[in-house]
Amino acid sequence: MTTLLAAVCQMRSTSDREGNLRQAEELIRAAAGRGATFVATPENTNYLGPHGEKVQLAETLEGATCSLFSGLARELSLHLLLGSFNEKSSVKGLCFNSSVLFGPTGVRLAVYRKIHLFDVDVPDGVSFRESETVAPGAEIVVAETGLGGVGLSICYDLRFGELYRALVARGAALLAIPSAFTATTGKAHWEILVRARAVESQAFVVAPGQQGAHDDGGLRESHGHSLIVDPWGRILAEAPDGVGIAVAALDLAEVQRVRAAIPIAAHRRLPG
Numbered sequence: 001m002t003t004l005l006a007a008v009c010q011m012r013s014t015s016d017r018e019g020n021l022r023q024a025e026e027l028i029r030a031a032a033g034r035g036a037t038f039v040a041t042p043e044n045t046n047y048l049g050p051h052g053e054k055v056q057l058a059e060t061l062e063g064a065t066c067s068l069f070s071g072l073a074r075e076l077s078l079h080l081l082l083g084s085f086n087e088k089s090s091v092k093g094l095c096f097n098s099s100v101l102f103g104p105t106g107v108r109l110a111v112y113r114k115i116h117l118f119d120v121d122v123p124d125g126v127s128f129r130e131s132e133t134v135a136p137g138a139e140i141v142v143a144e145t146g147l148g149g150v151g152l153s154i155c156y157d158l159r160f161g162e163l164y165r166a167l168v169a170r171g172a173a174l175l176a177i178p179s180a181f182t183a184t185t186g187k188a189h190w191e192i193l194v195r196a197r198a199v200e201s202q203a204f205v206v207a208p209g210q211q212g213a214h215d216d217g218g219l220r221e222s223h224g225h226s227l228i229v230d231p232w233g234r235i236l237a238e239a240p241d242g243v244g245i246a247v248a249a250l251d252l253a254e255v256q257r258v259r260a261a262i263p264i265a266a267h268r269r270l271p272g
Contacts, residue, residue, distance in 0.1 A: 004147055004250040006038040007031035008208035008226040010239040013042075014215045015049025017057065021068055023243065031245050032076040037104075038147065040081035042208040042226070043097070043155045043180040047086060049215055054133045058086040058095035061111065066100055074106030079145060083178025083208055084114065084154050086134075094135040099152050099178060101143045109145060112152035113137025116160055124184040126220065130156075140166050148173040148252060151203070155179040158193050162272065164201045168265075173255045175203050180210035186223020191235075199233040202258045204250050211241065231258040 009027035013020045024041050031039045046065045047057060059065055065085045073080035080102045087098035097114040115137050117130040140163065143150045151172030157163055158177050167175060175197060181190050190209075198205040211224025226239035228248040236248035259265070 002251065002253050004038055004252055005034075005036045005247060006204075006206050006228055006250055007034065007036035007040070007245050007247045008206055008228060008237070008239060009039065009041045009245050010209060010211050010224055010226040010243060011042050011045065012212040012214070012222075012243055013044050013046070013048035013210060015047065015053065017046050020046050020048075021065065025068065025072065027243070027245055028072055028076070028078070028080065031247060032078060034245075034247050036247055037077070038079045038081075038206070040176055040178060040206050040208045041083040042210045043084040043178045044210060045083050045085055048180065048210065051133050054086050055093060055095045058088040060088050061100065061108065066108070069100065070102050070106040070108065073102035073104060077104040079103060079147065079150075081176055081178065081206075087113070089135050091135045094133060096137060097130070097134045097154060098137075099154050099176070101150060101152065101176075103145065110141050110143035110150075110152060112141040112154070113139065114154040114157065115163065116156045118156040122182055122184050126182070140170065142167055142170040142172045144171070148255075151175045153177050155181065158197065161197070161200060164197050168201050168203060172201070173203050173252065174250070175201060175205045177205060177207040178209075179207060181223040183221040183223050186225065190223055190225060191227065194227050195229055195233045195235070198229040198231060200264070202231045202262070202264060203255060204231060204252075205229040209239075211239070211243070231255050
């Protein structure tokens with residue numbers, strides 16, 4: 001296969017887990033109805049509400065959220081990325097922020113646990129401390145698929161170029177960056193960073209995002225503008241405001257064409 005139809009699902013998740021999963025399923029089915037065979041949902045797909053409930057509501061990889069996604073992947077014959085959910089951990093008082101890729105048979109291909117946690121003071125006056133409820137992951141994950149290597153990451157990871165360099169070194173040709181960028185940071189940095197990761201990695205980027213206000217005590221509003229970007233940095237698709245999908249055809253051979261034309265890996269001089 002050299003051409004892939006990919007879709008990003010843009011959501012507005014809240015504390016209503018059942019409602020979030022219904023929303024995700026509707027978007028996934030809509031994407032499949034348009035012919036997409038690689039579909040991705042954003043960070044915090046099944047829950048985006050008060051932090052105090054996050055750990056209490058965390059699930060296992062065999063829980064309701066992953067079971068739904070596995071079943072949809074199998075039914076619709078998709079590579080389906082659960083952008084992230086709160087996964088139970090063995091660390092008291094903490095969960096993982098985990099992204100899970102399912103194959104067209106419903107099998108779980110890979111699990112990535114977010115490495116870089118969002119502990120920041122945003123210029124709009126809002127502070128976030130993800131580490132108060134989330135344990136950091138430690139593993140760099142590239143899923144081997146019939147589509148080529150899919151490098152997994154989540155939201156704040158986007159700011160750490162060394163992660164994507166490591167993903168490419170491990171064979172990634174497509175980078176998944178499910179996110180929930182804030183309205184403030186998203187307006188300033190989202191498109192720049194997504195396109196930069198595509199250009200420097202010479203890879204496709206699939207970046208679904210949350211959009212709009214969430215019922216987390218008024219802390220956040222998400223930027224949206226879910227993107228699909230090619231290895232030259234061109235935006236192939238962008239979701240409009242609101243809940244919805246964006247779809248684009250990916251010519252997977254473009255990765256090797258760009259890497260051959262500008263052989264960054266061969267020209268690299270600095271270690272690391």
